[in-house]
């Protein structure tokens with residue numbers, strides 16, 4: 001079903017490869033087909049709480065061997081975005097987990113401890129399982145003082161096997177309510193994660209198909225980056241929603257297996 005001009009894929013993970021940890025289809029066979037067609041591929045996820053290495057291990061446990069450099073997260077997208085504006089050594093206050101901290105350190109930024117938060121030149125927010133009143137208070141003071149405000153993603157919820165729990169977007173709303181300031185967002189639907197994936201793939205946008213299960217994030221990001229897009233119906237969005245979406249989506253498939261068949 002893939003048009004012949006497609007040379008590379010940027011794949012979302014949750015809702016495309018697995019749902020609540022259960023694989024969608026025969027993943028080893030699907031990736032064998034992708035490799036047999038000579039397609040390059042990368043993975044792009046708004047979930048910045050895990051590192052690429054942790055995703056590599058998860059994929060390996062499902063029988064798909066990839067290199068960690070093929071995986072981009074919103075945390076890496078954020079470090080990429082910040083790296084365009086700020087030099088290494090810039091002091092950053094972070095409310096977020098290991099994923100975002102590792103990505104920012106990797107880019108050479110100095111991550112400030114809570115007691116030095118007032119020195120921050122930028123503030124970054126993602127999901128932080130150890131969020132406290134004190135952290136939020138310091139962040140609010142920074143943003144109200146005009147310090148630039150960035151976020152890994154603004155997904156309202158985060159999927160777990162028991163259902164949806166507050167996502168980064170829900171936590172961001174505390175700061176946006178207290179300050180009236182909205183953050184610059186690295187994750188989908190912003191195109192910066194796609195641009196990072198294209199750079200890693202060494203692929204041209206016209207030849208790279210962005211595949212996802214959610215219209216407002218995956219498809220919107222792919223379109224914003226100028227890539228052709230494919231929606232799979234194995235996750236969040238439905239065919240009816242996809243057919244009503246503008247600009248038009250290039251391909252709609254029941255799942256990844258059908259898309260690369």
Ligand SMILES: [Mg+2]
Pocket residue numbers: 012013014015016212213214235
């Ligand atoms: Mg998804």
